[in-house]
Amino acid sequence: MKNSKQLMFRIGLGCLALGVLSLPLSAQDAPDVGPHPAPPLKNMESHIGKVTGHAKDGKMDYRRYCAGCHGDLGDGNGENAAWLDPKPRDFTIATFKCRSTPTGTLPTDEDLYNTIGRGVTNSNMPIWNTFSDQQRADLVAYIKTFSPRWEKEKAGEPIKIGPEPAVTIGSISHGKALFTKMECWKCHGPEGKGDGPSAATLTDSKDQPIRPYNFAAGSDDSRFKCGGENQDIYRIFMTGVDGTPMPSFSDNIQPNDAWDLVHFLRTLQVHRKSKENDALKAAGGKIPPYEEKAAPAGQTPNGAAGGGK
Amino acid sequence: MHMGMQSSYRGVSGSSRYFLTAALVIAFLVLSGNQPANALPAFARKYGLRCSACHESWPMLNYFGQKFKDNGYQLMNDKDSPIWQNPSYWPITLRITPFWSRESTNKIAADTASGQTSLATTGFNLSGLDILTGGTLEKNISFLLVPSADETGAFHFESANVRFDNLFHSPWLNVRVGKFELDSFISEKRTLTLSAAGGAYQLFHFIPVNDGNIFGQLGDNQIGAEWMGHSFNDRTRLSAAVFSSTDGNVDVPYGQNSYTAFFAGSQAFGAGKLGVQRVGGYAMIGAAPTSYLTSGGVPILGSGTSNKSFSRVGFEGLFYLGEHLDFQVFTQHGSDDAWFGACFGDVVTGTCDPANNPGAGAGATLPAGFRNPTWNGAFVETHFVYNPQFTIFQRSEWVRMSQQADPAAATNLGNIDNYVFGYRYNPFMSSRAGFAFHNEYSWIRQRGTAPDGSDLTSSSIMLGFDFDF
Numbered sequence: 001m002k003n004s005k006q007l008m009f010r011i012g013l014g015c016l017a018l019g020v021l022s023l024p025l026s027a028q029d030a031p032d033v034g035p036h037p038a039p040p041l042k043n044m045e046s047h048i049g050k051v052t053g054h055a056k057d058g059k060m061d062y063r064r065y066c067a068g069c070h071g072d073l074g075d076g077n078g079e080n081a082a083w084l085d086p087k088p089r090d091f092t093i094a095t096f097k098c099r100s101t102p103t104g105t106l107p108t109d110e111d112l113y114n115t116i117g118r119g120v121t122n123s124n125m126p127i128w129n130t131f132s133d134q135q136r137a138d139l140v141a142y143i144k145t146f147s148p149r150w151e152k153e154k155a156g157e158p159i160k161i162g163p164e165p166a167v168t169i170g171s172i173s174h175g176k177a178l179f180t181k182m183e184c185w186k187c188h189g190p191e192g193k194g195d196g197p198s199a200a201t202l203t204d205s206k207d208q209p210i211r212p213y214n215f216a217a218g219s220d221d222s223r224f225k226c227g228g229e230n231q232d233i234y235r236i237f238m239t240g241v242d243g244t245p246m247p248s249f250s251d252n253i254q255p256n257d258a259w260d261l262v263h264f265l266r267t268l269q270v271h272r273k274s275k276e277n278d279a280l281k282a283a284g285g286k287i288p289p290y291e292e293k294a295a296p297a298g299q300t301p302n303g304a305a306g307g308g309k
Numbered sequence: 310m311h312m313g314m315q316s317s318y319r320g321v322s323g324s325s326r327y328f329l330t331a332a333l334v335i336a337f338l339v340l341s342g343n344q345p346a347n348a349l350p351a352f353a354r355k356y357g358l359r360c361s362a363c364h365e366s367w368p369m370l371n372y373f374g375q376k377f378k379d380n381g382y383q384l385m386n387d388k389d390s391p392i393w394q395n396p397s398y399w400p401i402t403l404r405i406t407p408f409w410s411r412e413s414t415n416k417i418a419a420d421t422a423s424g425q426t427s428l429a430t431t432g433f434n435l436s437g438l439d440i441l442t443g444g445t446l447e448k449n450i451s452f453l454l455v456p457s458a459d460e461t462g463a464f465h466f467e468s469a470n471v472r473f474d475n476l477f478h479s480p481w482l483n484v485r486v487g488k489f490e491l492d493s494f495i496s497e498k499r500t501l502t503l504s505a506a507g508g509a510y511q512l513f514h515f516i517p518v519n520d521g522n523i524f525g526q527l528g529d530n531q532i533g534a535e536w537m538g539h540s541f542n543d544r545t546r547l548s549a550a551v552f553s554s555t556d557g558n559v560d561v562p563y564g565q566n567s568y569t570a571f572f573a574g575s576q577a578f579g580a581g582k583l584g585v586q587r588v589g590g591y592a593m594i595g596a597a598p599t600s601y602l603t604s605g606g607v608p609i610l611g612s613g614t615s616n617k618s619f620s621r622v623g624f625e626g627l628f629y630l631g632e633h634l635d636f637q638v639f640t641q642h643g644s645d646d647a648w649f650g651a652c653f654g655d656v657v658t659g660t661c662d663p664a665n666n667p668g669a670g671a672g673a674t675l676p677a678g679f680r681n682p683t684w685n686g687a688f689v690e691t692h693f694v695y696n697p698q699f700t701i702f703q704r705s706e707w708v709r710m711s712q713q714a715d716p717a718a719a720t721n722l723g724n725i726d727n728y729v730f731g732y733r734y735n736p737f738m739s740s741r742a743g744f745a746f747h748n749e750y751s752w753i754r755q756r757g758t759a760p761d762g763s764d765l766t767s768s769s770i771m772l773g774f775d776f777d778f
Contacts, residue, residue: 057582057632060632060696060697061632063361063696063697064359064361064362064697065359065361065362065373067359068357068358068359068362068740069357069358079739079740080357080358080359080740083357084357119384119385119386120386121386122386122387122388123386123388124356124357124384124386124388125386126356126358126362126373126377126384126385126386127386128373129541129542129543130372130373130375130376130542130543130544130585131372131585132579132584133579134579134581134582134584135584135585223387
């Protein structure tokens with residue numbers, strides 16, 4: 001009996017010692033993060049196809065996969081944020097780069113869902129396509145708990161994207177003319193290397209330095225931040241990249257002009273095999289100067305025929 | 310004798326009860342602190358991800374970690390090449406586990422009146438040291454080098470391989486050459502269990518009693534070449550490897566021309582709110598020598614001939630029941646050639662009697678009546694992940710001989726029952742280091758292998774601090 005009491009006393013002492021040991025260890029979190037109160041868990045939902053995501057079910061996955069960069073409060077201030085470039089998204093302001101909706105509006109649930117599964121190339125945001133559909137939907141719902149905008153506003157209406165016209169040397173030529181006329185080169189540089197005269201001065205909405213996309217860098221399988229297909233580039237023109245200096249051109253550019261610009265931008269990806277580079281190669285490797293042609297009676301210069309103007 | 314074993318176990322269960330209670334108290338005291346979960350060293354430092362992003366509970370991989378590994382330790386975000394890293398970045402992790410344990414065995418040979426005794430030993434101890442270095446040499450060229458020491462400091466290379474990923478821009482074309490872990494998605498190298506009686510998967514190392522085949526151990530890293538392919542989201546995985554039948558030993562010390570092949574495939578699929586499930590299978594088919602030339606009676610290294618065959622095939626599955634509970638299931642049907650069953654095979658390291666070597670001129674023959682030893686086995690490992698910092702686990706494993714090589718042997722000779730349970734608590738985690746308080750109890754019994762031919766039973770209680778940096 002006496003031995004048993006001594007044993008219990010020793011074990012209790014051991015527990016105390018280990019507990020004391022654990023406390024300072026657990027206090028060594030990144031100093032800029034501070035305590036981690038969970039955000040108020042609203043009954044937020046997301047709807048992607050037939051899948052309904054629930055915020056409460058996304059909490060654990062957010063903590064496991066996302067909080068290290070985006071922070072427990074969703075403010076983009078996780079313990080790794082200081083070391084990352086570009087910085088993680090701040091969910092509390094609900095400004096998102098990759099949207100199918102007009103500039104200034106909230107993205108659709110599907111936009112966020114796609115971003116999670118696609119990742120963000122040239123950043124530390126991985127391709128989280130190992131999640132189940134339900135996990136991704138739950139995470140979307142949880143992300144929406146960080147900003148009151150999701151309670152007050154509805155997501156914007158996705159823009160409509162028509163069919164892509166055929167690639168011709170004419171459409172590439174017109175795209176190049178638009179690239180010059182719309183001063184894309186000021187940021188992206190005349191050869192699309194992200195070295196335009198304004199490039200060094202650009203900052204995002206949180207005053208963090210930001211670099212224009214370098215089309216010429218990367219390999220054959222390079223992707224864009226918001227997708228790798230031509231319609232993804234088209235969508236970026238028309239919706240803008242909110243939170244960055246890249247504006248929406250939806251008020252300045254007609255749909256077929258946008259496609260021509262897409263075709264030209266593809267030729268700036270000099271290491272990439274593409275139909276645009278094939279068309280350029282077939283034309284001798286040089287883009288001819290664009291010549292404005294008079295539109296036939298009853299048609300606008302940006303008629304439905306698309307490229308080859 | 311039997312009573313002695315029982316009284317020994319009373320002692321174990323009494324003290325283990327106290328320690329388990331104490332450990333649980335500690336765990337819940339610290340849990341109440343509600344600390345955040347963070348990450349793991351070398352790769353976490355490179356990519357700025359919490360360790361929980363890749364690990365269910367380190368070192369066990371989750372699906373994302375498996376995909377990261379299958380991509381050659383790349384996130385595939387165009388920043389994987391080391392040229393993007395700070396020049397001072399050094400992809401090295403050190404891992405070791407200081408611990409206290411109680412090890413108990415019911416019967417060991419001893420100079421006593423009965424010729425054996427039970428033994429229970431307590432004390433502080435150390436695990437071996439792993440120096441884990443891995444990452445990319447260039448985009449789509451990766452490496453893993455793991456110099457590893459046992460607890461005495463004796464070093465060997467646990468892994469040393471280079472891998473070429475995404476050849477021709479296809480995730481289906483990845484080639485690895487060197488010493489590597491066989492491609493079972495249930496990985497013994499990443500098991501959560503650490504104790505002496507519960508740290509290994511028995512089926513990954515099972516050898517029938519008096520069997521001479523050491524070459525069929527799935528749990529030992531092997532030296533060879535592997536093709537591995539996977540779908541973009543890693544739901545489908547396939548691999549085929551061929552390696553020398555040396556059990557991972559360097560300098561080809563066994564057969565002149567003996568190789569083993571390993572095939573694995575698995576498919577994952579979503580199951581709604583249950584999570585992503587994965588099912589698959591594997592097959593290991595090999596040949597290894599049973600006869601060696603000798604010089605002065607000593608086997609000449611690399612002279613082995615008379616290859617005999619062996620095989621291991623089975624099912625593996627990883628099933629989630631929601632976000633907190635998962636089950637790993639692993640089965641095996643194993644078969645060795647009768648010559649191995651009669652303990653021909655490894656005479657180089659002394660597994661078998663040197664007399665069992667036809668090449669020594671003794672003209673040894675297969676004993677009459679001997680046949681292929683075969684067995685079946687399975688284990689179920691369960692993880693209750695309360696949160697990324699706290700995981701409770703158990704594993705139950707059974708191996709049953711279905712045919713003894715020696716017809717005279719007891720039908721259950723060598724059968725194994727192994728049970729492990731415990732928990733692993735990370736009081737803190739950061740993307741710079743990993744630290745876990747690890748508490749585990751394990752019990753194992755093998756039929757008929759005690760000095761007196763009765764059952765041999767061992768158990769471990771372990772309290773350790775597992776850390777890496």
